[in-house]
Amino acid sequence: MTKKGYYGEYGGQFVPELLMPAINEVTEAFDKYKDDLTFKRELKDLFDNYANRPSMLYYAKNMSKDLGGAQIYLKREDLNHTGAHKINNVLGQALIAKRMGKTRLIAETGAGQHGVATATAAALFGMEAEIFMGKEDTERQALNVYRMELLGAKVHAVTTGTQVLKDAVNATFQDWTKRIDDTFYVLGSAVGPYPFPEMVKYFQSIISEEARSQFLEMTGRLPDAVLAAVGGGSNAIGAFAKFIDDSEVELIGIEAAGKGVNTQQTAATMALGTKGIFHGMKSQFLQSTDGQIDPVYSISAGLDYPGIGPEHVYLKEINRAKYVPITDDEAVAAFEYIAKTEGIVAAIESSHAVAYAMKIAPKMRKDQQIMVNLSGRGDKDVAAIARYKGVNIHE
Amino acid sequence: MNEITQALKNKNAFIGFAVAGYPNFEKSAKYIVDMANAGADLIEIGIAFSDPSADGPTIMNADQKVLENGSKTEDVFRLITEIRKDTNVPLVFLTYTNPVFKYGYEKFLSKMKSLDVQGIIMPDMPLEEQEAFINIAQQYGRAFIQLVTLQSGNRLPKIVSHASGFIYVVSSLGITGSRHKLSNEANEIVTRIKELTDIPVAVGFGINTYDQAKLFSSADAIIVGSALVKIIEEHPDDATTYLTEFIQKMKGARNATN
Numbered sequence: 001m002t003k004k005g006y007y008g009e010y011g012g013q014f015v016p017e018l019l020m021p022a023i024n025e026v027t028e029a030f031d032k033y034k035d036d037l038t039f040k041r042e043l044k045d046l047f048d049n050y051a052n053r054p055s056m057l058y059y060a061k062n063m064s065k066d067l068g069g070a071q072i073y074l075k076r077e078d079l080n081h082t083g084a085h086k087i088n089n090v091l092g093q094a095l096i097a098k099r100m101g102k103t104r105l106i107a108e109t110g111a112g113q114h115g116v117a118t119a120t121a122a123a124l125f126g127m128e129a130e131i132f133m134g135k136e137d138t139e140r141q142a143l144n145v146y147r148m149e150l151l152g153a154k155v156h157a158v159t160t161g162t163q164v165l166k167d168a169v170n171a172t173f174q175d176w177t178k179r180i181d182d183t184f185y186v187l188g189s190a191v192g193p194y195p196f197p198e199m200v201k202y203f204q205s206i207i208s209e210e211a212r213s214q215f216l217e218m219t220g221r222l223p224d225a226v227l228a229a230v231g232g233g234s235n236a237i238g239a240f241a242k243f244i245d246d247s248e249v250e251l252i253g254i255e256a257a258g259k260g261v262n263t264q265q266t267a268a269t270m271a272l273g274t275k276g277i278f279h280g281m282k283s284q285f286l287q288s289t290d291g292q293i294d295p296v297y298s299i300s301a302g303l304d305y306p307g308i309g310p311e312h313v314y315l316k317e318i319n320r321a322k323y324v325p326i327t328d329d330e331a332v333a334a335f336e337y338i339a340k341t342e343g344i345v346a347a348i349e350s351s352h353a354v355a356y357a358m359k360i361a362p363k364m365r366k367d368q369q370i371m372v373n374l375s376g377r378g379d380k381d382v383a384a385i386a387r388y389k390g391v392n393i394h395e
Numbered sequence: 396m397n398e399i400t401q402a403l404k405n406k407n408a409f410i411g412f413a414v415a416g417y418p419n420f421e422k423s424a425k426y427i428v429d430m431a432n433a434g435a436d437l438i439e440i441g442i443a444f445s446d447p448s449a450d451g452p453t454i455m456n457a458d459q460k461v462l463e464n465g466s467k468t469e470d471v472f473r474l475i476t477e478i479r480k481d482t483n484v485p486l487v488f489l490t491y492t493n494p495v496f497k498y499g500y501e502k503f504l505s506k507m508k509s510l511d512v513q514g515i516i517m518p519d520m521p522l523e524e525q526e527a528f529i530n531i532a533q534q535y536g537r538a539f540i541q542l543v544t545l546q547s548g549n550r551l552p553k554i555v556s557h558a559s560g561f562i563y564v565v566s567s568l569g570i571t572g573s574r575h576k577l578s579n580e581a582n583e584i585v586t587r588i589k590e591l592t593d594i595p596v597a598v599g600f601g602i603n604t605y606d607q608a609k610l611f612s613s614a615d616a617i618i619v620g621s622a623l624v625k626i627i628e629e630h631p632d633d634a635t636t637y638l639t640e641f642i643q644k645m646k647g648a649r650n651a652t653n
Contacts, residue, residue: 005523012523012524013521013523013524014492014519014520014521014524015519015521016448016449016518016519016521016542017518017521017522017541017542017543017544017547017550017554017565018449018542018544018546018565018568020521020522020523020547020550021546021547021548021550022546160452160455161445161446161459166446167446170446170448173448174448174569174570177449177568177569177570178568178569178570179568180546180568274497275496276493276496276497277492277493277496277519278446278493280519285493287493287497289497290467290468290494290497290498291444291468291493291494291495291496291497291498292444292445292462292494293445293446293493
């Protein structure tokens with residue numbers, strides 16, 4: 001952060017006065033516990049003994065050979081408990097909530113992974129959980145809705161606006177304004193008002209912290225490039241964090257182009273967005289010239305978001321990271337490719353990053369190495385991909 | 396800014412609200428003038444936003460309708476020009492930060508001055524983020540309306556010290572829209588504010604009945620938003636009589652308390 005709550009000119013706390021006391025309370029708790037040894041020990045224990053950390057760094061031999069260029073390593077966040085990187089942040093925030101004496105967790109979810117992780121933490125800590133999910137996403141990711149309910153959470157289908165992730169975030173903030181005393185908003189992405197982008201980064205940094213030492217141990221050096229999918233940008237900021245100071249490591253965020261950056265059906269915020277102030281932060285958004293937030297589209301419910309975390313915009317502005325779009329078609333091709341080549345069913349979100357690796361690896365030298373952050377597993381996407389391919393599945 | 400003080404201070408005032416362009420441009424202009432004629436002492440003009448996070452379903456639906464009709468920020472300014480032909484009632488804009496940010500803070504405030512709009516409320520711009528905007532607002536003599544809530548606690552003195560125009564006390568937790576039960580807790584906050592400043596104090600959020608209008612006797616004004624939007628939603632073609640009767644009833648409740 002360049003000044004508290006800001007990354008360059010991006011970030012801040014643009015929320016109603018009604019929420020500021022709650023936000024300040026979270027900030028104080030985060031500042032207090034992030035360096036607290038007992039807290040860190042408890043979190044590490046949860047990471048190692050509940051969430052299955054450290055996640056392995058897997059050398060994708062078949063893919064590397066087939067693509068014929070750079071060596072590809074997959075950071076296997078898909079093997080975490082609950083099947084995605086989301087659990088890292090949720091365990092951290094839920095632990096803070098618990099220390100603050102909160103008894104009810106609320107969260108937004110797009111693909112459902114963050115909702116599932118929050119429902120899981122609530123079950124583990126004996127807390128209540130209520131999850132807000134765009135109605136369209138509850139249909140795309142019906143299985144995850146049932147998983148959340150199975151874990152004891154209440155799932156609200158959000159029917160306002162475009163009925164996707166953006167609207168779920170609105171609904172969760174609204175719920176928070178109605179009930180502050182016992183409630184903690186577990187924000188899942190590196191977005192929103194400070195301290196959320198910083199807190200999400202802090203807990204997700206475990207990804208690059210592990211990966212950095214795994215690379216040194218396995219290959220004797222750092223990767224030449226780190227690739228991660230970005231919607232709001234939580235897995236990407238976690239995968240980038242500990243490499244930011246290593247200027248030789250190229251950081252590449254892959255955003256969802258949907259049907260293409262030249263179409264209206266896209267979620268490519270970095271390629272097409274402009275500066276704005278929304279969802280508590282100054283950042284970059286897909287919006288009209290009048291400042292109305294655009295409806296966005298991607299096959300991936302997790303990347304279907306009109307904004308991006310403020311630090312990503314800053315990293316782009318200072319030329320430390322670059323952001324590239326990948327279309328639905330390319331992501332689906334990568335989803336199928338990695339399944340057949342490596343025997344891994346990756347989340348459609350992560351498949352966007354895999355797709356970009358497929359583009360650049362062949363152009364790189366064999367002595368170069370790429371890390372792809374495999375942020376989640378793709379079981380949740382199987383039915384949707386079958387539909388996309390026109391395959392009729394009878395369950 | 397003085398027009399706001401004169402309109403509200405010690406007047407048992409009533410502040411109305413309309414979403415600009417709802418249900419359409421012509422009717423919207425007419426209904427705003429109707430509200431002024433019915434006795435509204437100040438009117439908040441809502442500039443529709445795609446994601447009105449502090450608003451309940453009534454205002455959210457109106458915003459959505461207006462945007463579906465293709466309304467732009469410039470159309471709202473055109474609407475104000477129309478209204479100003481028929482009424483001098485003090486006006487303040489109510490919108491979210493992004494449409495104003497996109498237009499440009501200075502350009503927007505300059506426009507407000509030329510349109511004779513006295514102030515602005517942006518619920519998602521808290522104390523922590525106001526400095527840049529307030530500095531320009533002062534240059535153009537426009538009021539930046541501060542919001543205070545039951546939760547503001549020790550933030551209150553600082554908020555009050557940055558206030559201009561009037562101070563908007565949010566009556567209860569949650570979002571805009573009618574509530575069956577409304578406590579009069581806000582009166583305590585109003586009293587605390589009055590110890591700190593002479594700026595008029597208004598209470599809003601959830602007020603839609605005669606009895607609720609009587610609850611906040613210590614405030615200079617009450618603010619009614621969703622209930623007025625609801626009337627227009629129910630009577631899009633002929634809301635005049637309903638709006639007039641409602642405003643007169645609520646003004647009556649105010650006057651009955653003091």
